[in-house]
Amino acid sequence: MQFERLAGLVKDRPEAGEFTVHRDIFRDPEVFELEMRHVFEATWIFLGFASQLPRPHDFINTWIGRTPVLVMRDGKGKLGGFVNSCRHRGALVAHTQAGNAKYHVCAYHGWAYGSDGRIVDIKDQKAACYPPGFDKLDHGLQPLARFADYRGLLFGSLSADVPSLDEHLGETRTFLDMVLDQSPQGVEMIPGSSSYIFKGNWKLQVENCVDLYHLTSAHPSFMEIVGRRQKGESAHGLAAIDFTAYKSPETVRGSYTFEYGHAMVWGTVADPRVRPLFMDIENVKQRVGELKARWMLNTRNLTIYPSMQFAENASLQLRVIRPLSVDRTEMTIYCLGAVGESAAAREMRLRQFEDFFNSTGMATPDDTMCYEDCQTGYGSRSIDWQQGYSRGMTAVLRGPDKYADELGVKPVTSTCSQFDMQDETVFHAGYREWLRLMRKGVA
Ligand code: FES
Ligand SMILES: [Fe+2]
Known part of the structure; x- marks a missing residue:
C-alpha cells in the first residue's frame, strides 16, 4: 500500500476544525495486514498479570497480534515471554490457556523445551545425521524482542525498536x-x-x-x-x-x-x-x-x-x-x-x-x-x-x-x-x- 494512501486515511487538521478517518481503516483487509505488522507487532502489548503465574513453571498463553505467545516462570522464578512456536516445524508447544509445566513437549515430533525456553531434548538427535551447521543453531523458543512489567502488569513487544x-x-x-x-x-x-x-x-x-x-x-x-x-x-x-x-x-x-x-x-x-x-x-x-x-x-x-x-x-x-x-x-x-x-x-x-x-x-x-x-x-x-x-x-x-x-x-x-x-x-x-x-x- 502506498505511503500516501495510508497517510490519507486520517485527516488531522485541528486548526481547521477537521478530524476524521476513512472507513477503509475498518474494512480494507490490506490495511488490517499492515496494522498487524506495524501496530500490533511493533509496539508494547499487554500479556497478563504476573500474579497469574505465581509458582515456578507456571505459564499462560496469549497473543501479540497474530503471534501466539507463551509466558513462563522458570525454575528460579524468573518470568520470560516467548513465541509459542516449535523451532522444528512451527507447531504450538503449549496449548492450554494456563497451567504448570516444567517441560513443554511438542506434540508433533517431540522436541522438548524447559520453562526457561531452552531446548532440553531433540528426539533421536544422536542418530539423526544432522549436518554440523544444525548443531550451531539456537533451538530454543524464540524470546520476545522486549519483555517487561509495570508493577506486575506484563507486556511484550515483537520489535526491539520501542x-x-x-x-x-x-x-x-x-x-x-x-x-x-x-x-x-x-x-x-x-x-x-x-x-x-x-x-x-x-x-x-x-x-x-x-x-x-x-x-x-x-x-x-x-x-x-x-x-x-x-x-x-x-x-x-x-x-x-x-x-x-x-x-x-x-x-x-x-x-x-x-x-x-x-x-x-x-x-x-x-x-x-x-x-x-x-x-x-x-x-x-x-x-x-x-x-x-x-x-x-x-x-x-x-x-x-x-x-x-x-x-x-x-x-x-x-x-x-x-x-x-x-x-x-x-x-x-x-x-x-x-x-x-x-x-x-x-x-x-x-x-x-x-x-x-x-x-x-x-x-x-x-x-x-x-x-x-x-x-x-x-x-x-x-x-x-x-x-x-x-x-x-x-x-x-x-x-x-x-x-x-x-x-x-x-x-x-x-x-x-x-x-x-x-x-x-x-x-x-x-x-x-x-x-x-x-x-x-x-x-
Ligand atoms: S514441529 Fe515441533 S517437533 Fe516437529
Ligand atoms: Fe457501552
Whole structure:
C-alpha cells in the first residue's frame, strides 16, 4: 500500500476544525495486514498479570497480534515471554490457556523445551545425521524482542525498536496506580474470564471504551432498570452507578489523551456508596492520600493503546482486544478486585460486574451489536469519511486541565465539560498513534 494512501486515511487538521478517518481503516483487509505488522507487532502489548503465574513453571498463553505467545516462570522464578512456536516445524508447544509445566513437549515430533525456553531434548538427535551447521543453531523458543512489567502488569513487544515500558505508559501510570493500589496487596484477577467474538473491526472496541456519547442511546435498558431499582422494584437491591446522575450539574466529567495513543474518560460519582472500594475508603485514604482516594472513586475508563482497557464505571473490568481479521475481533474480559477486600465488597463487585459487563450483562451485548451494525454499515462503499470525531473540538485544551494539574499528571490534551458535550477528541490520540506506527512501518 502506498505511503500516501495510508497517510490519507486520517485527516488531522485541528486548526481547521477537521478530524476524521476513512472507513477503509475498518474494512480494507490490506490495511488490517499492515496494522498487524506495524501496530500490533511493533509496539508494547499487554500479556497478563504476573500474579497469574505465581509458582515456578507456571505459564499462560496469549497473543501479540497474530503471534501466539507463551509466558513462563522458570525454575528460579524468573518470568520470560516467548513465541509459542516449535523451532522444528512451527507447531504450538503449549496449548492450554494456563497451567504448570516444567517441560513443554511438542506434540508433533517431540522436541522438548524447559520453562526457561531452552531446548532440553531433540528426539533421536544422536542418530539423526544432522549436518554440523544444525548443531550451531539456537533451538530454543524464540524470546520476545522486549519483555517487561509495570508493577506486575506484563507486556511484550515483537520489535526491539520501542521505548522503555515506563516511557510507553508514561503519564497513564498515575491512573494505572489507581487500579493497582486498591488494597495494600494490590489488585487481582478474580478467577474466571469470558471471551467472545464480535463481527467488527478491533478499533470499534478501542473507540467504545472512551465513547461517552453512546451511553444514553445504546444502553437505555440498563438505565431503565437502575431507575426501577431506585423505586424499590428489585428483590436484591443491587447498588449500581446511576447514569442518570451523569447529567447533574454537580458531576464533573472529562477526558485525557496521552503519548503513544492512550486515552481516558472520567467522571465524579453522585453516590460513592455504590463503589465496592468505598467500604474501605478510610484505609485507602491513609495509604494513597485524600486526592488519589477521591480519584479512585471516580469512574475511569482507560485504554492503553492498542489492546488493553480498564473500565471502572461499574465494578472494575479489564478488557483485552485481539484482532482476528479486518471484521472479526476477540474480546477477553476479566473482573478485577482488591486483594483481601471484604466479602461484602467482593459480592457487590461481582454482582455489578455481571449486571453491566460480562458477555451476558446488560451493557456488553448493546455495544457489540452496535459494533456489528457499524461494520455492516461500512459495506456502503458510497460513503468514505466518518463524522464521529468532532464533538469537543472547540473545547479541547492542549496539556493538562486543573484536575490533571492537581494530580500532577501531564496529558497531551484535556477536556472538561458537562455531560452533554460527550467529547470525541479523546479518540484522536489512538488514530494519531495508529498513523505514526503505520507510517514508520511502511517507511
Ligand atoms: S514441529 Fe515441533 S517437533 Fe516437529
Ligand atoms: Fe457501552
